[in-house]
Every structure is written in C-alpha cells, then in structure tokens.
Amino acid sequence: MKKVNFFIILMLSSFLNAQVFDVETIKYSGDDNNRINLVILSEGYQESELADFISDAEKFTSTMFAEAPFSNYTNYFNVYAVKVPSNESGADRPSTNTYVDTYFNATHEAFGKPYLLYYEVDGYSTNNTEAKILSVLADNTPNYDVGLILVNSPDYGGSGGSFPMAYNGYWGNNVIMHEIGHSLFDLKDEYYPGDELASEAINMTKETNTNSVKWKNWLNTNSVGIYQYTCDTGNCADWYKPHQNCIMEKIDKGFCSVCKEGMVARIHELISPIDSYLPSASNIEALNFPIDFSLSLIKPNPNTLESNWTLNSNVFANNLDEVSINETDLVEGENTLITAITDNTSLIRIDDYETINIHTVTWSINYSTLGIETISSENNLSIKMYPNPTKNTINFSFENGNNSNLKIEIISLDGKRIKTLSLKNFETESVNISKLNAGVYLANFYSDNALLSTKKLIKQ
Incomplete structure (x- = not known):
C-alpha cells in the first residue's frame, strides 16, 4: 500500500x-x-x-x-x-x-x-x-x-x-x-464537473459503442446505461456516465454498480487478502508429519474469497484456509506447494478479472531433509487472455513481481493438450487458433510448474 x-x-x-x-x-x-x-x-x-x-x-x-x-x-x-x-x-x-x-x-x-x-x-x-x-x-x-x-x-x-x-x-x-x-477511488462527478475536470475515468467516457464502453458488462443491469451529461455551457454533450441515480451525482443515493466495481478493484490494488501465513520463516527444521500450512485471510462480507491449493502442479485442495501435507503426498527432492487466492465477488464484472487479480503464497519443501527451504509471496499477479470469445487469434500477456515465466496449456474438454507455450514477464504473445473446431477449451496457467488458474477459452 x-x-x-x-x-x-x-x-x-x-x-x-x-x-x-x-x-x-x-x-x-x-x-x-x-x-x-x-x-x-x-x-x-x-x-x-x-x-x-x-x-x-x-x-x-x-x-x-x-x-x-x-x-x-x-x-x-x-x-x-x-x-x-x-x-x-x-x-x-x-x-x-x-x-x-x-x-x-x-x-x-x-x-x-x-x-x-x-x-x-x-x-x-x-x-x-x-x-x-x-x-x-x-x-x-x-x-x-x-x-x-x-x-x-x-x-x-x-x-x-x-x-x-x-x-x-x-x-x-x-x-x-x-x-x-x-x-481514494478516482471517481468522477456524475453531474457535469466542468470542462477542466472532465476526463476518461471509471465512470466517465466519450465512448458510446455498447461493445466498447468500459462498463459494457453492466449495461441493462441495475439501471446502468450510457447517459449523456447535460448542462448549459461547456463540452458536456461529449461526455457520458453510467447511471442517473448514483451518489456521485445525487447525494441521497448509493454508489452505482459501475462505481462499486471500480472501488472494489482499487481496494484489491491496495490490499492483499492474505494477512499472514504459516509456516512463515525459512529453514524450519524438525517438522513432523503431517505438516500444516495455513492462511489468515482478510475476508469480505459475505466471504467471496476462493483458494486453490496445488502441490507439484496437481490440485491438492480448494477453498480451505489450512491444509496438511503427509509424507505420502511428497516426492523425493523438491516439492512446491502454492495457494492462490482470488475474490469471486459479484461486484466485479471486469473481463478475465479472476485471472488478473491473484494473490499467492509459495512454499518449497525439500523432502530429503524435511525442511522448508524457502517461502515467498507474490501479489498482484496479472494474466490477461483476449479477445475471448475469438475466431482466429487469442492473445496472452503476463506481469508479476518476481520475473518468473508463465507456461500456458490449451486443452480440449476431453483432456487433449492442444497447445503449450511459454510466456516471459511483461510480454504479449498471439496464438493462431483458426484451425481449431468451434467450442469451449481450457487455458491452464502455470508459474514455476504450479497451476495458478484455469480459464475458459471460447472458439467461435
């Protein structure tokens, strides 16, 4: 923060x-x-x-x-x-x-x-x-x-x-x-604030195309639309807002859905939902099986956090704050346990948000010594896949804080691996999928051989 x-x-x-x-x-x-x-x-x-x-x-x-x-x-x-x-x-x-x-x-x-x-x-x-x-x-x-x-x-x-x-x-x-x-949230007034304060923002735009406007996923829900600003002077006719009864215009109202979405996204930028985790120190010795790994999470109300635990790239558990690793769960040598936390709130309808906002903790376990060699945490992992649905080309981009690479596997619903690619940090790669049959595929995202997220890819 x-x-x-x-x-x-x-x-x-x-x-x-x-x-x-x-x-x-x-x-x-x-x-x-x-x-x-x-x-x-x-x-x-x-x-x-x-x-x-x-x-x-x-x-x-x-x-x-x-x-x-x-x-x-x-x-x-x-x-x-x-x-x-x-x-x-x-x-x-x-x-x-x-x-x-x-x-x-x-x-x-x-x-x-x-x-x-x-x-x-x-x-x-x-x-x-x-x-x-x-x-x-x-x-x-x-x-x-x-x-x-x-x-x-x-x-x-x-x-x-x-x-x-x-x-x-x-x-x-x-x-x-x-x-x-x-x-705090960089919202604009939804009464016309004057030419000097008008600009593209979460809840203000010049875009009127329903397929391109930034709040397109909220259109026709909770009275969200594309409403022209009105005033007697200035360039207000060039600008549009998402709602006509939002607190950013009328002080006796609540926040509209578009403003709420922007506010929640800002909260996610500022705060990791992972308050603490255990074990939290490196070179821990003399641990007895089972070894407990736990998270202390800052939970929304109602709780919309989802956790995905993977051990050596295999799904180990879902939506638990604590897991126990037994000796039989490990392979000889290096083992990697990763928990990835996402917020599945209904207040967010941003495309691919569940893959953009991921908070992770990684533990490395050396089975031969039964000691935890390293513990690292990584926040604000950004994975983007667009456009989706698509007919010919799908683009992948990736940003994280520790410069690790991303592996992407495109898999058919019957489990066949269609395509595997490696993506470096801060790079974008385009993949031609024009020859694939129309339908639903899965894109699995891995970092350091740990499964971070799975996203549906729709081929038109």
Missing part, C-alpha cells in the same frame, strides 16, 4: 513544529500495513467540543460501512480520529464577512462556488494549511492512506482533492463518501 512520502515529512518537520494530538481508534480491523487507514481530523471544534467530534466521527464510520461496497470490505479498513482543537467553532464564510479562528482555515464558498467547503482560500495563504494537514497526519498517524477533515459547521458543503472535507450536518456523512469517491 502506498503511504505518505517520508521525504516530504522530513522537509515539513524542518519548518513546522511537531503537533501531537490525542488519537482515538474508531474502527480497527488489523495491522495498519495491510489495511486502508482512514484518518479523520477535527476542524472548527473547540477543546470543549472534541467529544462531539468523536461522536460525529463514529456516526460517519457507521454510515459509511453500512453502504456497499464499504460494507462488503469493512475488514479492509481501519479508521482513526485525531482531536485537533480550534480556537473558535465553525468555518469562514466570506459572503457574510464571517471569519473564525480554526486550525485548518475551513472556508465555505471556496473559489466562488456556494457549496464548496475548502481550506486556504480566504486570502490568508500564509497559513500554509496543506503543509499543516500533512504535518498533523505525519506526526499523529504516519500510516494514513486518506486524511479526511470533518468541519463543525451546520452549513452544507464539502470538497475532494488530496484531503476530502465535509460539514457535520444532516447530509455530511454522504458528502464525505462522495468526496472519498473522488480522492
């Missing part, structure tokens, strides 16, 4: 004094190093109001994790609250000449927009607010992934950017979720 740049922290510390505040844990799911850590900073709460801030932070957390896909992946998040006191309550509002002394200089009507609640936009740029935010996060919660600012103001407002900000009023919790959609 990407963390704050510690070079920046060191630079900030050279001109900002460390500001250490009380931190409360709102939600703890596990080790910060394998969780998405949301940190909520108080703004416009006086010292006497910090108990109210914690209550507001708890209400936001409850609201957020009752909403899909956060509810499905609640175990992937930690939430912390940093009690940063302000000298005065509230936020600035320039139109009424209202200015209050708050820590992060929260200001309504930022950049002339009535509902934009932001910092550092009332003329006092010498406050260097963004540096203050970075410093507070670094000094108090250095493992943060997203810093949120909750403003003690009854007036509707919020903003995205590097540090999502929202008021604490009636719709405040929904506003923060909307803004996190921008900041």
Whole structure:
C-alpha cells in the first residue's frame, strides 16, 4: 500500500513544529500495513467540543460501512480520529464577512462556488494549511492512506482533492463518501464537473459503442446505461456516465454498480487478502508429519474469497484456509506447494478479472531433509487472455513481481493438450487458433510448474 512520502515529512518537520494530538481508534480491523487507514481530523471544534467530534466521527464510520461496497470490505479498513482543537467553532464564510479562528482555515464558498467547503482560500495563504494537514497526519498517524477533515459547521458543503472535507450536518456523512469517491477511488462527478475536470475515468467516457464502453458488462443491469451529461455551457454533450441515480451525482443515493466495481478493484490494488501465513520463516527444521500450512485471510462480507491449493502442479485442495501435507503426498527432492487466492465477488464484472487479480503464497519443501527451504509471496499477479470469445487469434500477456515465466496449456474438454507455450514477464504473445473446431477449451496457467488458474477459452 502506498503511504505518505517520508521525504516530504522530513522537509515539513524542518519548518513546522511537531503537533501531537490525542488519537482515538474508531474502527480497527488489523495491522495498519495491510489495511486502508482512514484518518479523520477535527476542524472548527473547540477543546470543549472534541467529544462531539468523536461522536460525529463514529456516526460517519457507521454510515459509511453500512453502504456497499464499504460494507462488503469493512475488514479492509481501519479508521482513526485525531482531536485537533480550534480556537473558535465553525468555518469562514466570506459572503457574510464571517471569519473564525480554526486550525485548518475551513472556508465555505471556496473559489466562488456556494457549496464548496475548502481550506486556504480566504486570502490568508500564509497559513500554509496543506503543509499543516500533512504535518498533523505525519506526526499523529504516519500510516494514513486518506486524511479526511470533518468541519463543525451546520452549513452544507464539502470538497475532494488530496484531503476530502465535509460539514457535520444532516447530509455530511454522504458528502464525505462522495468526496472519498473522488480522492481514494478516482471517481468522477456524475453531474457535469466542468470542462477542466472532465476526463476518461471509471465512470466517465466519450465512448458510446455498447461493445466498447468500459462498463459494457453492466449495461441493462441495475439501471446502468450510457447517459449523456447535460448542462448549459461547456463540452458536456461529449461526455457520458453510467447511471442517473448514483451518489456521485445525487447525494441521497448509493454508489452505482459501475462505481462499486471500480472501488472494489482499487481496494484489491491496495490490499492483499492474505494477512499472514504459516509456516512463515525459512529453514524450519524438525517438522513432523503431517505438516500444516495455513492462511489468515482478510475476508469480505459475505466471504467471496476462493483458494486453490496445488502441490507439484496437481490440485491438492480448494477453498480451505489450512491444509496438511503427509509424507505420502511428497516426492523425493523438491516439492512446491502454492495457494492462490482470488475474490469471486459479484461486484466485479471486469473481463478475465479472476485471472488478473491473484494473490499467492509459495512454499518449497525439500523432502530429503524435511525442511522448508524457502517461502515467498507474490501479489498482484496479472494474466490477461483476449479477445475471448475469438475466431482466429487469442492473445496472452503476463506481469508479476518476481520475473518468473508463465507456461500456458490449451486443452480440449476431453483432456487433449492442444497447445503449450511459454510466456516471459511483461510480454504479449498471439496464438493462431483458426484451425481449431468451434467450442469451449481450457487455458491452464502455470508459474514455476504450479497451476495458478484455469480459464475458459471460447472458439467461435
């Protein structure tokens, strides 16, 4: 997971004094190093109001994790609250000449927009607010992934950017979720955000071809379509969105299916579902049979993780968190046990996703000494097979973190091996299958002779 740049922290510390505040844990799911850590900073709460801030932070957390896909992946998040006191309550509002002394200089009507609640936009740029935010996060919660600012103001407002900000009023919790959609998941507004912010994204496109649009697999499901943006100015007519009732447009709605898919894919990029595994140290000696191998997984709710265990390229077990290896299971010399974890969530309809997102742990067992020589883990293995279905040519591409090669076997349903090829890391290879009979075939993917995945190949 990407963390704050510690070079920046060191630079900030050279001109900002460390500001250490009380931190409360709102939600703890596990080790910060394998969780998405949301940190909520108080703004416009006086010292006497910090108990109210914690209550507001708890209400936001409850609201957020009752909403899909956060509810499905609640175990992937930690939430912390940093009690940063302000000298005065509230936020600035320039139109009424209202200015209050708050820590992060929260200001309504930022950049002339009535509902934009932001910092550092009332003329006092010498406050260097963004540096203050970075410093507070670094000094108090250095493992943060997203810093949120909750403003003690009854007036509707919020903003995205590097540090999502929202008021604490009636719709405040929904506003923060909307803004996190921008900041953490790179979702676009589904009301027209203006020409300067319009671009290709998870939920925004110029593509109108139903066979090519990026959310094609969701069309006509859950009201997903290709809807033109509307507005009075700019180039909004060039752009299209997937839904007409998504929280990225209307704050009282939930996330649409396309946004949920993009959010889950982002969670998978940030977090491995493998929290830990045993044995976890090399050169383990004096192990007695049976030898136990186990995983501690971060499971979605409901659990959609699937595990595939292979021993020496043969399927050994499926959908188990622990297996036992007996002496009779091993061959003399080197043995390889691999577990491959995929998430079979219905929230994802990305083509070949079950082969793109694989997390593995590999154990090498030398039977002659009954010792585990090496243990390695490999995340974010990417295997792509396209187009599928196809008439003439199928393309394979492969990326992984340890530069191992990939072996691919194309097999007919009656078990006959049709084609075997080797694919190097970061390479793409095209295979001509025009002479094959139309029908369904299996493509088996192996790394270091261990079966990682099987994918149906459809020849038209």
